Amino acid sequence: MALTLNAGTRLLVVAPHPDDESIATGELIQQVRLAGGEVQILLLTNGDNNPWPQRWVERRVRIGLDERRRWGERRRTEVGEALVRLGVDAQALRPQGWPDMGITTRLREALDDSLAILLDRLDDFSPTVVALPALGDRHPDHSAAHVLTRLAVARWGRQAPEMLSYLVHGHEVGTGGKVKLDSSVGLHATKMAALACHRSQMALSGKRMRRLADRAERYQWTPGSSATLDSAVLPWQPSPLLQGWLHLSLVDGQGIRQWSWREAPLARDGQGRHVLHGLDPTMEGPRFVKLHMNVPSPWIFDRWGWCELHVG
Template sequence: MRADAFLAAAERLPLADLDALGGPGGLVVVAPHPDDESLGCGGLIAEARRLGRAVRLVVVSDGCGSHTHSATYPPERLRALREAETLRAVAILGMAEADVRFLRLPDAHVPSDGPQANAAAEAILQAARDCAASCVFVTWRHDPHCDHKAAAAIVALAGLQRAGVWVYEYPVWGWTLPPETEVGPEPQGFRLDVSAHRGTKARAVAAHASQTTDLIADDPGGFRLEAAMVERMCGPFERFVAVLS
């Protein structure tokens, strides 16, 4: 199926509540970079916490690839900044700092296999055990970013479905794919109505100030989320494509 048709079909997935998405257990969100959790799953996290559901977040990369030419924010300082932004963001969504784990794999070089990937898969499994997870959410395997693809591969390594855990993928950058890109069969899964949490989600995204403002002003080529991208991701629905075993 072409990417344009797949993403259009994702916009028509049936609406569901959290119980229909994956049962009554906890949730694990896997974010390739600090900010993907807010962009792709901010409404999901806020709704889960409203209902008193346990949530764990695993951030895979160190986020140091966003501003590689900044003198004021060299890698170690940038990593610390981005982790602090993530903790502020998830606090807005209702999570505790203790429920977040940063794996600190190299941004733009997250491995899909090998010892580091296996260790990351084990960390995700442990997060699932910690909250008795019934579902795990990770970026879409066809997202046009190598770390997003790698995060999906790491979740596959974890073998969660063998333990009866539902796995879903959330597109973040999928809409930037060339429309003719082949991405597999028609999506199955659900949309979650997050309209009640749009303001909260927008504040969580904005907490990632290094990615949404000119906070880091000495790297003209540094990454910055465009307003149109933020607006797209902060709409009334979040889309979750089921990974079928």
């Protein structure tokens, strides 16, 4: 599918962390600027909860609050340098300072405040295109950022912008609705130069980050809303051994509801699948559900993630 860019294009990039803007949208940003359009970057966190690169670069073991804050400021400075490389003034950066590795918690505990911030950015910039993390991205900050952005756009009340989902962590799923940007040697070289500005990350993970950024930029067309429904099939079949620790979160235009797995309004259908009941059939807009365990883990990626509820 084709993406039309011109002088009227206003691109808002929702980036959970510093470096996401370069890895996922470095060439898109350049193409918008070359077409005469405007770009803003909504940076949700400063990427301060990033201990292993910080230990490596600073040759330290203990990282306290002051060290984390300083590391986040360093990473935010690097974003500004990367944007200049991409042809965007550093003033286009809109940092929010949300907790790194904490966007899911913020969604669950401060949903209305989080949506209000996103709505202010939509009102202020009036984007025609929004690039947002993919729902299926395995990093919990990325998938939660997708949910929040979709809910904010649905609540905005103006003409919905074109929404392009980008994937950083994980593998592409689904078919159809794909957008692949036309590239060039020059655009790609500038993108990689922008990535190199993220020196704090390149020091330890340069090979992995270059591999991520070296992929062709592909996006998934993303709808602004979903069909109404009154029940939904969940994609998971969790082991009975885990069910005592599992929780289910449902978020939509009415807010967020949370249950333990055993208390959730679930039933089995004729195929043995878990179906969530009790949903308001009159409510329009996207609905998302997440399966999770409230158990600390050193593994940063989601085991189950978020999914969007559809009819059937």
